[in-house]
Amino acid sequence: MEKLKSIIPLEIKRKIEQSTTKDLPSTTSSLHDFFANSSLFHSMVEDLTNPELGFCAKNKETALELKNKGNACFSCSDYSQAAHFYSQALRVAPVDVLDKGNELVAALFVNRASSFHAWYRRGKVNTSLLNYEDAICDLKVALDFEGTLSGKRQIQNDLKLMEKENKKEAENPFQELSRQEQLVIDEMPPVKLQRVSTPTKGRGMTSLFEISPATLVHKEEPYAASGGQVLRKRVTNNESDDILSGDSFKYFLKVTSDSHLDPGIECFTEHGHECRGVNWPVVLPTQVVLAGRIMMKLVELKEDSKDLDLFHHYVHLPPESKVELHVYSIVLLYCLHSYYRSKFKLQGAIFAKVIILISQIKVNSMAIVRMKSSDVSNPSKQSGNLSLPGDSMTSNFEQARVGQGIYLSGSVFNHSCMPNVHAYFISRTLLIRATEYVPSGCPLEMSYGPQVGQWDYRNRQQFLLDRYTFKCQCNGCTRANLPDLVLNAFRCAKVNCFGVVLDDTMVEYEKHKYYHLQETPKDHSTEHQREVEKLMHDEIKNVACLIFEHSNHCPEIQSGCCLKCGSPNDLKYLRATADEADTYFRSLQEAVNSNDVSAGLLSNALSSLNDLKSALHSYNKKLAEVRFTALSLENASTDPALAEDILAEAFCSVGEMQQAIDHCTISIQILKKLYSPGHIAVGNELVKLSSLQLALGDAAAAVDTVRQMDTIFSNYCGKQAVLMFPYLKYLKGEVVHKLADGRKS
């Protein structure tokens, strides 16, 4: 695409760069006229649309060869190999060719279904031989591939019987998942939401009634979804195993398959050939592919004159992005046109529609993520982990991004850096749940990524501006709050003061929060300025009083001055002390990573921790854990672990569990201040604490920790918490075991 962009004449480029939405039909027409005469453009479109050149290039001879191999395996009863060859053949079979009078693709699907039917037969044989475990495996595969409802019901009944018989399976703590999955399907939001217009954020969502924590407020299937680019390539090339476990891979396919597809087909390791084997759905960026899917959907539903009622920022996009969108819109429409022909007209109004669509996708699409829980997918391995001190800290949140989707109602929820709802996905279903009590009429706002307590004001603003092109106007970014004041703060050097000391940049960020008030057009008078200043000081005073538990001192917000006692501090000295201590923690982190923690390193780090504590405010994030991964619309972000958390890991790796527990506990106390006691970042750290307590054999303490953790995760994901965080169920099981063992002895 870079090449295409580079050949655009300057005059056309300039018009595009300055364009607003109403100019789009004319700017796209000019660019189209230019591309129509460009051999580079046509050869690029040819690359993207010619099935012979596709990643899964079509070839009748190869398909027939593979089909014959499949047939040979089938006749030797090697059904899994047979299915494999038929699947391979399907990847390369051209869509419209005949083989012995039948459509080749259809024949291949039938053969492959027969292979899977053979699985059912084999399951029955294994049942009669009392090989229940094998039989269950066979039947599960058969169930996945059974296309008819009655067939599925029959297999499900057989499976139920088999699972009853199989005692081993019944002991597996993950066996209940299918029942839990049923809960996912059944739960519906009990509240009615209302779309409202807000003064600063456009439309938004509120509830007509008050909402208690953990209430499901919204549930929605995507209007359209697509896998990420890397995944799409791997899927097409059948290279799934190296990036995702089998389970995640299946998940990915479920997420990205269109729901109208036969559910059996969703599980195959080739894509649905929506593209007829051509390249564009594999190589174009995800947002453009998603736009292509939506355009196809609108045409198929005969709704192509309809516009999606979604917000976009075309006019605020940087000039370079506008040019890029123009190029993608023309390329995409040519790709669609090559298959749908007259249904997609190559004209300015339609190119403009695609540009708006991609702009809407940029602002509104959500990253569909799932928890990566490879370390708990095998409970026996996990059990082993807990008995190994060095590994018991490894159960961190990690998320895999499996796709991107457009949720028409879900995207009306605005962002807040202090969100009161949590968005997550089960397969491709979006669920939004209140994480705290919400009074009626109060906006329901999720986090698009950044949160107060996780990042400072400037980083949050920058992220939202870069990624979503808006200046955040949430409560966290327009008012003083405790986490923003302390997150990066120093500590007053005066004996026994413990006050907050901010440097220039932190003071600047706090002042920035009030600029939106100054920007209001109604009044720019000095009096108004004074009002703004006063408001800022009052707010900061309120927050400072909170930190210092009702101190009556009125803080001056000034760089280097303590917010509690007002005394000046040597910022240079405080910063140098903190930086030096930091280097020890970096070495300790490296030693933890390479499993090479020595007594010397530990004692150095402990004295550095004291230095760090003498320079940084006690809630400064550098002292706590920050390996928190936000569930967000954007890529999950992970910060490095610091100070107390590294020490906890280091003590854990040398088997000093009590020390590890002490440092982990302090880390949790800081996180509770920075976020809130019920925040998921705290829950994440509680997972570590409980696994340490279990490793130490302190089941009673672990019970309490697991209970707190359970409350937090249930607030975020309701009954689905066990699906989202499988280790929750596992840790609960461990606690029960340890308690029972304790009673026996």
Ligand SMILES: C[S@@+](CC[C@H](N)C(=O)[O-])C[C@H]1O[C@@H](n2cnc3c(N)ncnc32)[C@H](O)[C@@H]1O
């Ligand atoms: C996914 S849409 C949310 C719905 C949108 N308000 C609407 O009217 O359709 C995201 C857009 O809403 C606005 N928005 C959301 N949260 C905001 C916030 N905290 N501050 C300012 N604008 C916000 C921005 O314009 C952003 O690009």
